[in-house]
Amino acid sequence: MIKEFKARSLVLQYLLAGCCLLASGYLLAALNLPFNPTSALKERQSVERSTTACTEIVKPKATLSRSQLARLLTVPERSSRRNVQQIVKEPYCRLPNVSIRAGAKTEREIHPLAFDPQTSLVVFYEGETYVGYGFKRH
Template sequence: MVSIPPQGDKITLANAKPFIAGGLLLAIGLLAIDGQGPRQWLRAASPQNAEGCEKIVQSTAQLSREQLAQLLVVPERDPKENVRKIVAEPYCSLPQLQVRSGVVSEREAYPMAWDPAVQLVILYENDEYAGYRFRFQ
């Protein structure tokens, strides 16, 4: 049991050691129970939108609700330049893939301004807009 010094006595380092040790044990215990604590802190400090990105193009790029609304009415097979007039440069480019036989597709990711964990991935084939999908992280 820890005794509290009578009033008038100063708290010295020797008197404070049990409190410091108790605080450290409590912190270690909470981290052990959580199990994810340090990893979540480290993940929160690193950019979360970089997962799957091949190359970061514009680290501050975000898509507003207005831009999303404009993009959703762009017809497929419109030139890539028309889409870029709406969305500008992407946050990152994703690895190319082959959706249809003989056609290599480019993909670009745009985090949503209101929820960066949600990205809009735009697909281009031969410099034409080929569609989009949402990616949730």
């Protein structure tokens, strides 16, 4: 009896999910709104690519060593950009600017890791101020 109840419950859950999907499709059709999941995914990938693709190659063979990374990790946020650049030197490339905080333009530079070619360090600046870092897997 318990197994039969669980099976019916599962069937009802799938039936309800299917009805919701069907209803949302009818709603989109009624409002004459196109929905193409493939094009939505391509559009998202295009936006991601445009914000993560280099706009300028600075130094094609640039890499960041373990010791440089270790030194950078000791630098507090809001330090001088010059202090950070003395450690990391020239980047491989620059990414398009983004707006992380309202009213501030954030510049981003890519520094591939010498010891992990599949990973790069992304350094963030706002004007002459270092505001942080992140990692990007390729």
